[in-house]
Amino acid sequence: MIRKDIRALSAYHVPDSSGMIKLDAMENPFVLSGGLQEAWLDTLKQVEINRYPDADMYDLREMIAQREGLDANQVLLGNGSDEIIQMLLLGNEPGTCVTPAPTFVMYNLMSQWVKRSVATVPLNKDFSLDANTFLQVCAREKAVIAFLACPNNPTGNLWSRETVEKIIREFRGLVVIDEAYAPFSEGTYTDLIAPSVMVLRTFSKMGWAGLRLGYVLGDAGVIADLNKIRMPYNINSLTQISARFFLQHNDVFAKQARDICHERSRMMASLMAMDDVEVFPSQANFILLRVKDADAIFVGLKEKNILIKNMHAQGGLLSECLRVTIGLPDENNAFLTALREVLL
Numbered sequence: 001m002i003r004k005d006i007r008a009l010s011a012y013h014v015p016d017s018s019g020m021i022k023l024d025a026m027e028n029p030f031v032l033s034g035g036l037q038e039a040w041l042d043t044l045k046q047v048e049i050n051r052y053p054d055a056d057m058y059d060l061r062e063m064i065a066q067r068e069g070l071d072a073n074q075v076l077l078g079n080g081s082d083e084i085i086q087m088l089l090l091g092n093e094p095g096t097c098v099t100p101a102p103t104f105v106m107y108n109l110m111s112q113w114v115k116r117s118v119a120t121v122p123l124n125k126d127f128s129l130d131a132n133t134f135l136q137v138c139a140r141e142k143a144v145i146a147f148l149a150c151p152n153n154p155t156g157n158l159w160s161r162e163t164v165e166k167i168i169r170e171f172r173g174l175v176v177i178d179e180a181y182a183p184f185s186e187g188t189y190t191d192l193i194a195p196s197v198m199v200l201r202t203f204s205k206m207g208w209a210g211l212r213l214g215y216v217l218g219d220a221g222v223i224a225d226l227n228k229i230r231m232p233y234n235i236n237s238l239t240q241i242s243a244r245f246f247l248q249h250n251d252v253f254a255k256q257a258r259d260i261c262h263e264r265s266r267m268m269a270s271l272m273a274m275d276d277v278e279v280f281p282s283q284a285n286f287i288l289l290r291v292k293d294a295d296a297i298f299v300g301l302k303e304k305n306i307l308i309k310n311m312h313a314q315g316g317l318l319s320e321c322l323r324v325t326i327g328l329p330d331e332n333n334a335f336l337t338a339l340r341e342v343l344l
Ligand SMILES: Cc1ncc(COP(=O)(O)O)c(C=O)c1O
Pocket: 026, 079, 080, 081, 082, 083, 104, 149, 152, 153, 178, 180, 201, 202, 203, 204, 213, 214
């Protein structure tokens, strides 16, 4: 029989988006250009699909390490960064996990899967994080692991270096800095990597969400230990060969990230000009808004075939909040027009 506490959970819900302008999941909206698509499909022909994938993935880890100025033995790959979060929660010594609130929901959910208690530290009204409060909660709970999403999802802001450094200096457990939105952010904290500090990244937001590939950067000894609980062959052959190909064409995706940031500024300016819309600054590929009636606006947009994320049900600081992913210029224009109409 399945554990009672698992039976009491709700499964992660992915809404049906067929036929809609999809601005709900922080995906990169650009499709591959014809030439690149052809060249990529061509490389897939080399895959021997009857064989298990390369289990060690040295070449891929080396390519990623070089981008970060690290060694291949400081990189561990996961089936999306979600899988790595699960490995960290499984492998870290028993004890409480501390996260800010609100933040990425999977830290909390996966902690429950592995029977790890969670303590949350409310963000300030402007979504900044108070390092002293965070550290007090860590000490009170004798916490062993903390997740800091930098920039944070769903608020979009990046906590200051001062805040992050203070937490790292004074917290006695493992700090996981989740940089899922690094391609769109002004700052990165990879220079803080140490035996008790790891940096998590994903390729999902860069245009390869369908590949399911994430990685964690850390101290070589910690990575070696974590590798002991990695599923053999966790990254399939098609993903491995595709990732190597896409990394060789990184300039395409880097340009797309710059275009997304440009669109973000344009969206931000248009949203700020609207009455009854509070817009929060973002260093990610989405924007958080607060409106008067989030449920009604979410439904109104959906009726106009635009799918965004309604955060209202989470309550607290997210009351009346909506999160919109930056799409293609036409999609963003459609969203802005529809929002103006439903706000009336
Ligand atoms: C902060 C953060 N970390 C990790 C992830 C998971 O990414 P992946 O697609 O690599 O599992 C997300 C997804 O939205 C996220 O927002």
